[in-house]
Amino acid sequence: DIQMTQSPSSLSASVGDRVTITCRASQSISTYLNWYQQKPGKAPNLLIYAASSLQSGVPSRFSGSGSGTDFTLTINSLQPEDFATYYCQQSYSMSFTFGPGTKVDIK
Amino acid sequence: EVQLVESGGGLVQPGRSLRLSCTTSGFTFGDYPMSWVRQAPGKGLEWVGFIRSKTYGGTTEYAASVKGRFTISRDDSKTIAYLQMNSLKTEDTAVYYCSRTPKVERFLEYFYAMDVWGQGTTVTVSS
Numbered sequence: 001d002i003q004m005t006q007s008p009s010s011l012s013a014s015v016g017d018r019v020t021i022t023c024r025a026s027q028s029i030s031t032y033l034n035w036y037q038q039k040p041g042k043a044p045n046l047l048i049y050a051a052s053s054l055q056s057g058v059p060s061r062f063s064g065s066g067s068g069t070d071f072t073l074t075i076n077s078l079q080p081e082d083f084a085t086y087y088c089q090q091s092y093s094m095s096f097t098f099g100p101g102t103k104v105d106i107k
Numbered sequence: 108e109v110q111l112v113e114s115g116g117g118l119v120q121p122g123r124s125l126r127l128s129c130t131t132s133g134f135t136f137g138d139y140p141m142s143w144v145r146q147a148p149g150k151g152l153e154w155v156g157f158i159r160s161k162t163y164g165g166t167t168e169y170a171a172s173v174k175g176r177f178t179i180s181r182d183d184s185k186t187i188a189y190l191q192m193n194s195l196k197t198e199d200t201a202v203y204y205c206s207r208t209p210k211v212e213r214f215l216e217y218f219y220a221m222d223v224w225g226q227g228t229t230v231t232v233s234s
Binding site for chain 1: 221225
C-alpha cells in the first residue's frame with residue numbers, strides 16, 4: 001500500500017495567517033491527491049482534488065499544489081472557521097489511503 | 108439536495124456481524140461509486156472500501172485490514188449502499204462514514220474524490 005505522511009502533525013496559528021501543510025507519498029502518485037477538512041464531531045469535507053483543483057463551494061483562500069510524492073495545502077488568510085484537522089488522501093492506487101492528519105488550532 | 112444517511116450502527120460482541128446501510132437521495136445513485144471510511148475514537152480517517160457503479164461492473168476494493176471480513180454491496184433500485192461486517196474485532200470500533208466517490212475529469216485524466224459524506228454511524232465492538 002502507498003503510505004501517506006503529513007507535516008506538521010499540529011500547528012498553532014492566528015486569524016489572518018498563511019498556513020502551509022505538507023503531504024508526502026511513499027511512491028509517486030502523479031496528481032492523484034485530495035485534501036479534506038474535518039471539524040470535531042463532523043464528517044470530512046472535500047477541499048481540493050487532483051492536487052490543485054478547488055472543489056465547488058470551497059473558498060478561494062484554499063489552494064493545493066504538488067505532484068509526484070510531495071504536495072502542499074495552503075490556506076491564505078486563515079479564518080476562524082478554518083480551525084480544524086486536515087487530511088490528504090491518495091487515489092492513485094485503488095487501495096485509497098489517508099494521511100494521519102494535521103490539526104490547526106488557535107494560537 | 109444530495110444526502111447520505113448511515114444507519115445500523117450499535118454495540119456488538121467480538122466475532123459477531125453487523126450490516127450498515129447508507130441511504131441516499133438527491134442524485135442518480137446508480138451512476139456513482141461509493142466508499143466507506145471509518146474513524147476510531149480520537150484517531151484519523153481510515154479508508155475501508157469502495158464499490159464501483161454497475162456500469163463498471165459494480166466491483167469492489169477493500170483495505171487489507173478488513174479484506175475477507177467486510178463486504179460492500181449496493182442496491183441501485185433502493186439507492187442504498189451496504190457494508191456487511193463479519194468476524195468483528197474490538198479494533199473495528201469506529202464511526203463509519205459512507206461517501207459518494209465520483210470519478211472527476213480534470214486535465215484529461217480521471218480522479219476519484221469523496222465529494223459528499225454522510226454524518227456517520229457508530230459501531231462499538233466490545234464484550
